[in-house]
Amino acid sequence: MDGGSQSNRTVEQRLREIEDRLAILNLIASHPPSADTGADYFTRAVYVEDGSMDLGGGKGASGNEAIVAIVKTPEHQAAIAGGLAHFAGLPRIDIDGDSAVVTSYLQILTPDNGAEPVAVPGHGVSKGFRIHRVGANRWELVRTPQGWKIKRRMLRPLDGSEPARDLLQQALANYARKA
Amino acid sequence: MDGGSQSNRTVEQRLREIEDRLAILNLIASHPPSADTGADYFTRAVYVEDGSMDLGGGKGASGNEAIVAIVKTPEHQAAIAGGLAHFAGLPRIDIDGDSAVVTSYLQILTPDNGAEPVAVPGHGVSKGFRIHRVGANRWELVRTPQGWKIKRRMLRPLDGSEPARDLLQQALANYARKA
Amino acid sequence: MDGGSQSNRTVEQRLREIEDRLAILNLIASHPPSADTGADYFTRAVYVEDGSMDLGGGKGASGNEAIVAIVKTPEHQAAIAGGLAHFAGLPRIDIDGDSAVVTSYLQILTPDNGAEPVAVPGHGVSKGFRIHRVGANRWELVRTPQGWKIKRRMLRPLDGSEPARDLLQQALANYARKA
Numbered sequence: 001m002d003g004g005s006q007s008n009r010t011v012e013q014r015l016r017e018i019e020d021r022l023a024i025l026n027l028i029a030s031h032p033p034s035a036d037t038g039a040d041y042f043t044r045a046v047y048v049e050d051g052s053m054d055l056g057g058g059k060g061a062s063g064n065e066a067i068v069a070i071v072k073t074p075e076h077q078a079a080i081a082g083g084l085a086h087f088a089g090l091p092r093i094d095i096d097g098d099s100a101v102v103t104s105y106l107q108i109l110t111p112d113n114g115a116e117p118v119a120v121p122g123h124g125v126s127k128g129f130r131i132h133r134v135g136a137n138r139w140e141l142v143r144t145p146q147g148w149k150i151k152r153r154m155l156r157p158l159d160g161s162e163p164a165r166d167l168l169q170q171a172l173a174n175y176a177r178k179a
Numbered sequence: 180m181d182g183g184s185q186s187n188r189t190v191e192q193r194l195r196e197i198e199d200r201l202a203i204l205n206l207i208a209s210h211p212p213s214a215d216t217g218a219d220y221f222t223r224a225v226y227v228e229d230g231s232m233d234l235g236g237g238k239g240a241s242g243n244e245a246i247v248a249i250v251k252t253p254e255h256q257a258a259i260a261g262g263l264a265h266f267a268g269l270p271r272i273d274i275d276g277d278s279a280v281v282t283s284y285l286q287i288l289t290p291d292n293g294a295e296p297v298a299v300p301g302h303g304v305s306k307g308f309r310i311h312r313v314g315a316n317r318w319e320l321v322r323t324p325q326g327w328k329i330k331r332r333m334l335r336p337l338d339g340s341e342p343a344r345d346l347l348q349q350a351l352a353n354y355a356r357k358a
Numbered sequence: 359m360d361g362g363s364q365s366n367r368t369v370e371q372r373l374r375e376i377e378d379r380l381a382i383l384n385l386i387a388s389h390p391p392s393a394d395t396g397a398d399y400f401t402r403a404v405y406v407e408d409g410s411m412d413l414g415g416g417k418g419a420s421g422n423e424a425i426v427a428i429v430k431t432p433e434h435q436a437a438i439a440g441g442l443a444h445f446a447g448l449p450r451i452d453i454d455g456d457s458a459v460v461t462s463y464l465q466i467l468t469p470d471n472g473a474e475p476v477a478v479p480g481h482g483v484s485k486g487f488r489i490h491r492v493g494a495n496r497w498e499l500v501r502t503p504q505g506w507k508i509k510r511r512m513l514r515p516l517d518g519s520e521p522a523r524d525l526l527q528q529a530l531a532n533y534a535r536k537a
Contacts, residue, residue: 014373025269032347041358076479083337083340085337087313089268090449107487108478121255122255123311128310129312131310134445165438172391208448211526220536221534262516264516294488297468299466299468307489
């Protein structure tokens with residue numbers, strides 16, 4: 001899928017990898033709508049039973065139900081009521097048979113209640129929004145009879161600290177090896 | 180396209196759905212360049228004759244020419260001259276035969292003229308940009324002889340109000356039904 | 359790939375264009391991780407020998423090694439240490455045989471060290487991040503035996519000035535011609 005020769009692969013194998021990539025794009029694109037509406041049914045469906053969510057600094061959750069519980073906390077519901085938008089960048093996808101790794105950027109946005117209103121012609125007046133968090137995600141996926149599911153999600157803040165850079169470098173490991 | 184069995188579908192059917200998805204990705208990716216340059220020819224080409232753009236709160240336009248007119252207003256031209264960037268997140272795409280629904284996030288950015296300049300090493304000095312709006316989009320598409328076109332676009336502000344959450348939840352309706 | 363008839367093309371031709379598109383998506387998605395970690399080995403691998411990076415205003419670099427050198431400057435390393443995030447929007451991809459053009463939006467984010475901390479329920483306290491730059495990219499790609507590579511990258515600031523609009527309009531040239 002890096003543009004080299006595909007001559008040793010069957011049409012079926014090629015179609016399957018293509019469909020895998022498109023299914024994974026849709027899975028990752030569904031995370032923001034689920035996080036911003038508290039859709040526990042989505043989270044339950046897309047994490048494997050023993051999945052984990054590692055938010056760094058010892059925070060996170062282990063096991064499907066514990067992960068699901070996070071989006072139903074009063075705190076998360078309060079954030080949603082105040083205006084919460086998870087904004088997903090373009091992900092890199094690496095597939096290896098029945099497992100895959102997705103590396104993606106994420107912004108967490110909230111209304112900028114403390115700002116002065118600004119008028120933009122034809123686009124109304126708004127105090128605007130602030131970027132509360134910027135993070136790098138590593139999604140480790142597995143193929144299941146019900147489609148691709150999340151085995152482990154890691155999120156690290158892109159604030160100059162080392163862990164986010166480690167995570168991002170792993171996405172480019174193939175290039176480092178060949179260098 | 181959720182990763183399950185594809186065994187009942189022909190190669191032609193599978194190729195067609197894949198090409199549909201990639202054509203739709205390109206269509207949605209073309210919206211920001213058109214909005215930020217006032218490209219009325221693009222808008223005219225991609226909305227069906229009786230298409231509609233529903234911006235919420237009773238605002239919007241009905242019919243191809245009325246939608247096209249919006250990007251040619253003096254207000255929109257002034258916004259472009261002041262610096263306007265529509266920034267599109269990763270969309271979720273759901274195809275059902277000859278129709279499709281795309282759910283996507285959008286930021287509307289403008290220069291932050293009131294801010295203090297900040298220097299970032301190797302990246303110059305800039306007052307930066309502010310996020311004027313964050314919205315959730317629902318694009319209802321139809322297949323036509325000229326390719327996928329927009330039948331209806333809905334945009335709702337992600338400011339904590341209900342309509343955006345309703346729109347986002349519709350994108351996950353399949354997961355809710357199975358739960 | 360605009361959704362019209364595909365009847366004159368072989369399965370092999372169709373698979374090849376699809377795989378091209380997905381490989382190009384992955385290439386563009388890899389730029390932020392490389393820029394935010396200073397991954398010179400990635401930059402070296404994805405630019406052709408006589409590639410160029412044109413950042414506007416006479417800035418940029420010509421030739422693979424000169425481009426690679428940019429991510430290794432002390433200034434770029436300082437920006438990374440301070441917290442640097444390149445955030446990529448959804449790209450438009452146009453393929454013509456062995457060459458391709460990608461048009462994409464990019465945000466450059468840094469921690470907003472001068473801001474007051476804000477608490478978001480369930481999402482901690484943060485000073486937030488500022489958008490230092492917003493730019494429009496044009497990536498001119500060529501097919502090589504090692505996959506798709508970058509022949510020329512152009513970046514123009516989306517601050518209301520003409521060059522970014524010119525670049526974005528080129529992405530919609532097909533629509534303008536048909537109008």
